[in-house]
Amino acid sequence: MTTTHDFRGKAVLITGAGGGIGRATALAFARAGARLMLTDIGAAASEETASLARAEGGEAMFLQVDVSREAEVAAMVAATVAAYGRLDCAFNNAGIEIETSRITECDEAVFDRIMGVNVKGVWLCLKHELRQMEAQGGGAIVNTASVAGLKGAPRLATYAASKHAVVGLTRSTAAEFARQNIRINAVCPGVIRTPMAARWADLDPDLPARIAAMHPIGRIGEPEEVAAAVLWLCSDAASFVTGTAQAVDGGFTAI
DSSP: OOOOOOOTTOEEEESSTTSHHHHHHHHHHHHTTOEEEEEESSHHHHHHHHHHHHHTTOEEEEEEOOTTSHHHHHHHHHHHHHHHSSOOEEEEOOOOOOOOSOGGGOOHHHHHHHHIIIIIHHHHHHHHHHHHHHHHTOEEEEEEOOGGGTSOOTTOHHHHHHHHHHHHHHHHHHHHHGGGTEEEEEEEEOSBSSHHHHHHHHHOTTHHHHHHHHSTTSSOBOHHHHHHHHHHHHSGGGTTOOSOEEEESTTGGGO
């Protein structure tokens, strides 16, 4: 999938860049000329994405970051600014699911970990990214939520709660910082062909076909299709768009 957006000279930070949607988005930004800071909890994964991004013509650096730890998030933003002089766009994509049971069987540790990454992680990223963007006079941020942030998700109650929280953070901060020339939006993917979806398929081989049938378009999505939405939301083409929770879901939430 190609892009017509121009991000030449723009400094872009992506969390959860080691694979799936994060990697696809990094490569799309690289093709559009962006200068990238790519982070993931796994150093090898983010390093591989950085190498692929450079092969696409982009400038890319990588860091190992746990977004649930404030010191690491603060250092991540500082490193981006030290490398590129500013922070134009951020894609807060890091997230986990690790939940396959009814709420009555969900361990407290699982709840805490999901909320720590999916909610606290986005909150910390916003906190430090917004400080930088406000100081420099503007920017654009996209958070990864989910269709589970727009409707219920049986056996994924904690995950769904975390993604509803991401939508709430997105809308609230968008309203708070709109006059500072900062736009904040969320993408809400349906089921996308990622390692997360593959793990679900391992649990139930019949699940992929059932999930595809739940999307009116008749298939699951590709990471590049979410990446295209992220680039648009970060681009000047979306200059009057802020506070949205953009479904990229093949019609999943339409029915």
